[in-house]
Amino acid sequence: MTTLTQAPETSAARETPARRRRRVDRLPYLLLLPCLVIIGVLLLWPLGQVVAMSFFRLNNVRQLRGDREWPWVGFGNYAEILGDPFFLTVLRNTVLFAVANVALTMILGTLVGLLLNRLGKRMATFVASCVMLAWATPALTGTIVWKWMFDDTSGLVTWLFNALPDGLSNALFGRADWTGYGWFNSPLLFFAILTLVVVWHSFPFIAVSVLAGLKSVPSELHEAARVDGAGPWKVFWKVTFPLLRPVFGILVVLSTIWDFKVFTQQFVLAGGTQDRPTFMLSIYSYAEAFSPPPKYGLGAAIAVVLTLILLLVTGIYVRMVLKQEEES
Amino acid sequence: MRRGAVVKRVALNGAGLLVALFAAFPVYWMIATSLKPNREIFSATPRPVPAEPTLEHYRQILTGNLIPGVTFADFFLNSALVAISTVLLSGLVALLAATAVARFRFKLRTSFLIMLLVVQMIPLEALVIPLFLMIQRLGLYNTLPSLILTYLGFSLPFAVWMLRGFVAAVPKELEEAAAIDGASRLQTFRRILFPLVAPGLVATSIFSFITAWNELIFALTFVNDQDRYTLPVAMTFFFGRDDTAWGPVMAASTLFTLPVIIFFLLVQRRMVSGLVAGAVKG
Numbered sequence: 001m002t003t004l005t006q007a008p009e010t011s012a013a014r015e016t017p018a019r020r021r022r023r024v025d026r027l028p029y030l031l032l033l034p035c036l037v038i039i040g041v042l043l044l045w046p047l048g049q050v051v052a053m054s055f056f057r058l059n060n061v062r063q064l065r066g067d068r069e070w071p072w073v074g075f076g077n078y079a080e081i082l083g084d085p086f087f088l089t090v091l092r093n094t095v096l097f098a099v100a101n102v103a104l105t106m107i108l109g110t111l112v113g114l115l116l117n118r119l120g121k122r123m124a125t126f127v128a129s130c131v132m133l134a135w136a137t138p139a140l141t142g143t144i145v146w147k148w149m150f151d152d153t154s155g156l157v158t159w160l161f162n163a164l165p166d167g168l169s170n171a172l173f174g175r176a177d178w179t180g181y182g183w184f185n186s187p188l189l190f191f192a193i194l195t196l197v198v199v200w201h202s203f204p205f206i207a208v209s210v211l212a213g214l215k216s217v218p219s220e221l222h223e224a225a226r227v228d229g230a231g232p233w234k235v236f237w238k239v240t241f242p243l244l245r246p247v248f249g250i251l252v253v254l255s256t257i258w259d260f261k262v263f264t265q266q267f268v269l270a271g272g273t274q275d276r277p278t279f280m281l282s283i284y285s286y287a288e289a290f291s292p293p294p295k296y297g298l299g300a301a302i303a304v305v306l307t308l309i310l311l312l313v314t315g316i317y318v319r320m321v322l323k324q325e326e327e328s
Numbered sequence: 329m330r331r332g333a334v335v336k337r338v339a340l341n342g343a344g345l346l347v348a349l350f351a352a353f354p355v356y357w358m359i360a361t362s363l364k365p366n367r368e369i370f371s372a373t374p375r376p377v378p379a380e381p382t383l384e385h386y387r388q389i390l391t392g393n394l395i396p397g398v399t400f401a402d403f404f405l406n407s408a409l410v411a412i413s414t415v416l417l418s419g420l421v422a423l424l425a426a427t428a429v430a431r432f433r434f435k436l437r438t439s440f441l442i443m444l445l446v447v448q449m450i451p452l453e454a455l456v457i458p459l460f461l462m463i464q465r466l467g468l469y470n471t472l473p474s475l476i477l478t479y480l481g482f483s484l485p486f487a488v489w490m491l492r493g494f495v496a497a498v499p500k501e502l503e504e505a506a507a508i509d510g511a512s513r514l515q516t517f518r519r520i521l522f523p524l525v526a527p528g529l530v531a532t533s534i535f536s537f538i539t540a541w542n543e544l545i546f547a548l549t550f551v552n553d554q555d556r557y558t559l560p561v562a563m564t565f566f567f568g569r570d571d572t573a574w575g576p577v578m579a580a581s582t583l584f585t586l587p588v589i590i591f592f593l594l595v596q597r598r599m600v601s602g603l604v605a606g607a608v609k610g
Contacts, residue, residue, distance in 0.1 A: 027432070031425060035488060038484055039443070039485065045462075064465070065465065115344060127345075133351060144581050145357060156374055200350070257449055296460075303455075303456075304454070
C-alpha cells in the first residue's frame, strides 16, 4: 500500500534500494506540474525572451504581435547603450544608490534591532509595532505621503525649514524662505529624498530579522563579555556580529537585490519617466521600452544588464542559503 | 552606579520613541491629512491633529466620478478582483507543490528548491517587456486576466517556499494512520492535511494578496482603458500628478493602505522566518 508520506529515514530503513527503485512514484511530479508550468511560462520563458529580444530592433508594437518582421541587429542594442555616455550616468546612479541604501538600511536596521533587544517589554512592543507600520505600508502610498511632506507650499518639511530661525537657515543653506523650493529639482536632493523613502520602507525588515537573531544568541555570552570589561562597541563586533554573521550576510544580499531594482518609489516621486538625470537601470529600461517612441529591443538590452548584475548577487545568496541548509 | 542606570534607561527609551516616531509618523500623517478640511491642509502652520475632523475627502472620492461613470469604488473592485483571483489560484497550485516537496523525496527535489530560490531573485522589472509581448500575443492586452496571470507567476515561488514549512510541520503519523484505516490519498489530503495546513495557507494567501494588491508597473503597462485600471494605477494617474488635491489623495491612500496593514500585521512573523530560513540556529 502506498502512503502519502515517504520520508527518507523511514523508507530507507525499511526498503532495499532495489525495492525503492521499482516503485518510482509519479505523484510528486504530478503535484509539481502546475507549479512548474506556471514558473516556466511566466518567469523562465520571459527571462529567455528578454535576452532574445535584446538582439532585435523592435520599435513597433505590431512586431510584438507578430504582424511584422523582427530585424536582427546582433549586439547592436548593447553597442548603442554602452556607447551612450548617458548609460554610464545611469549605471553610476544605480550602483551608488544601491550601495548607499544598503549601507544606511543595514546600519539603521541593526541599531534598531539592538535597541529593541535592550528595551523593556512594553516599550519594545510599542516601538516594534510602529516599525511594523512602516514595513506594512505599500511602496506606492508610502511614497505618496513622503511626497506630500515635501510639498513645496504646505508640506511639513517645507514648514519645518521655514520654522528655522532665519539667521541660522541663511547661514546653513543660504536661504530663509523655503516656500516654493523645488525639493525634487536637483538630482542629488532627489536621490537623498528617495533614499529616505527607501530606507524608511526597508529598515524594519532588517531590524526585525536582527532582533530574531539576537534572541537566539544566549545572553550569557554578552554578559560574560561585559563582565570582562568590553564596551558595547566591542561586544557587538567581538560577540554579536560573529554569531550573527550568516544573518547579516543574507540581509545584505537581499537588500542589495531589492535596492538595485527600486522602481515604484522612483516612479511616484519623479511623477513618471520624464526625469532623465535621476534614472536608474530599471526605470531606464522601462522608459526606453514604453515611452514613445517605443524601443523594446533597447529596453530589453538594459534589462539584461540589470539581470546580469543581480544574477551575480543572487549566486552569492544561493550559496549562502545552501551552506546553511547543510549545516543545520 | 544607580544613577547611571537611570540615565541609560532614559536614553534607550528616548531612542525608542524617536524610532517609533520616524517609522509611524508618515502613516499617521496620511490619516490625519485625510481627515482635515482643506483650509487646515493648506494653512501656513500645519496642525499636528485635525482641529475640525471631516470626512469630506472620503465622500468626494467615494461618490465623485474620477472619469465619467467611474468612481474610486470601481478601481477598488478591479484591484480586489485581481488580487483575490491571484490568491485563489496561487494558493491551490502552491499547496500541491508544497505537498510534493514536503512529503516526498524524489530525484529533482533539491533542484526544484534551488530553482524556487533563484526565480525569486529574478528582477520582475526586467520581465515587463517580454511579458508585454506574451500578453499581446495571447490577446490579453488591456484585460484584468493579464494581471492575474502575471501576479500568479510572481507570487507562486514565495508561496511554495513558505507553505512547504507548514506542510512539513503536520505530523506524518496522522496521514499514515489514515492510510492504514483505508483512506485514499485524496481523502487523506482533504480530511487530514488540508485542515491542518489551512492556517498556513491563509498566511501564504495574504502575501500573495499583498503582492497583487500593491503592484504598479505591470498594471500600468498591461491595461489601457481607464475604467479597467487597478487602484495603484488610478492613484498615480488621477492623484499623483495633481499636486494640489492632497486631501482626496490622502483619503484614497488611506483606503488603499489600511487593508494591507491589517493583513500584514497578521502574518509578518512568518515573513521573517520565510526569508531568513535556516539562517539562525536556535
